[in-house]
Amino acid sequence: MSISTSDFDFVAELVQRKSAILLPKGKEYLVEARLDYLAKQKGLPSIAELVSRVRKQPYSELPDELVDALTTNETSFFRDLRPFEGLKEVIIPALMKARSVPRTLNIWCAACSSGQEPYSVLITLFENFPDLINWNINYFATDFSAEMVERTTNGIYADLEVKRGLSEELRTKYFNKVDAGWQAKPMLRNMLQIRRLNLIEPWTLPPIDLIMMRNVLIYFSNDIKKDILGRVRKTLTPDGYLMLGAAETTISIDNSYSVEDAGPARCYRPKTGGEAVSMPQAQKGL
Numbered sequence: 545m546s547i548s549t550s551d552f553d554f555v556a557e558l559v560q561r562k563s564a565i566l567l568p569k570g571k572e573y574l575v576e577a578r579l580d581y582l583a584k585q586k587g588l589p590s591i592a593e594l595v596s597r598v599r600k601q602p603y604s605e606l607p608d609e610l611v612d613a614l615t616t617n618e619t620s621f622f623r624d625l626r627p628f629e630g631l632k633e634v635i636i637p638a639l640m641k642a643r644s645v646p647r648t649l650n651i652w653c654a655a656c657s658s659g660q661e662p663y664s665v666l667i668t669l670f671e672n673f674p675d676l677i678n679w680n681i682n683y684f685a686t687d688f689s690a691e692m693v694e695r696t697t698n699g700i701y702a703d704l705e706v707k708r709g710l711s712e713e714l715r716t717k718y719f720n721k722v723d724a725g726w727q728a729k730p731m732l733r734n735m736l737q738i739r740r741l742n743l744i745e746p747w748t749l750p751p752i753d754l755i756m757m758r759n760v761l762i763y764f765s766n767d768i769k770k771d772i773l774g775r776v777r778k779t780l781t782p783d784g785y786l787m788l789g790a791a792e793t794t795i796s797i798d799n800s801y802s803v804e805d806a807g808p809a810r811c812y813r814p815k816t817g818g819e820a821v822s823m824p825q826a827q828k829g830l
């Protein structure tokens with residue numbers, strides 16, 4: 545099924561307005577493949593009919609479902625590995641030292657997709673820092689997509705997904721076999737506060753010590769990246785850490801961050817004397 549130019553323009557504008565994701569000309573093939581699938585799921589005969597319904601029902605769930613269908617949710621356990629080495633070797637030890645009183649750690653995985661990333665971080669914590677069992681860990685995992693939020697909440701992964709990045713040993717230790725594959729054990733799932741959160745809208749979070757915001761800024765314009773990085777900067781504690789995807793950086797976009805090595809990984813931290821605020825009363829929840 546192909547998409548007309550006017551439908552493509554309408555879809556690209558809708559997706560940009562709702563999620564900030566850019567769909568430049570030339571991406572018609574991607575839009576066609578994904579909307580073809582959605583149209584079939586909805587029992588509709590064509591992409592044109594699907595788009596027509598989205599136009600006619602702007603306040604239904606359909607526009608969000610269409611945007612969802614066009615987001616890229618690619619992820620895997622321990623994706624790129626180096627950030628997790630960085631957490632193990634440098635970032636978590638530094639934060640544990642700095643937060644030894646009151647033994648509280650706030651973590652946010654923004655754009656967590658189907659959850660492999662926050663579960664990988666939790667496994668890294670459990671495997672390497674057993675003392676954290678006595679800490680108060682507030683771990684927020686958020687994504688724009690309702691479907692991804694549901695998947696993260698269920699924590700169920702097919703065999704193929706589990707094989708991407710998870711050793712048999714870790715799988716057996718942290719997951720239970722279920723009909724559809726492997727489900728993260730309650731000890732992991734119960735630690736996550738999972739919510740929908742659109743990064744282009746204001747968010748309410750307590751000051752966060754570690755923000756993982758990987759492989760999402762790449763989809764946005766420089767203006768949107770700058771806006772999000774500015775608000776992330778205000779959410780980070782003054783000595784906190786931001787990790788971005790391998791193809792992402794703050795350099796040339798927001799100079800209020802310093803770039804540091806964390807073992808084999810790269811991280812971004814508020815520059816001293818910058819604007820980061822530490823709220824006296826941590827606000828719980830989103």
Ligand SMILES: C[S@@+](CC[C@H](N)C(=O)[O-])C[C@H]1O[C@@H](n2cnc3c(N)ncnc32)[C@H](O)[C@@H]1O
Nearest residue numbers: 563615618619655657688689742743758759760
């Ligand atoms: C490629 S995945 C990255 C997943 C994970 N962070 C990783 O690196 O493996 C990008 C995720 O960003 C989410 N996303 C896209 N636009 C967003 C927005 N405006 N606000 C929040 N999340 C968004 C998508 O739903 C998708 O799950």
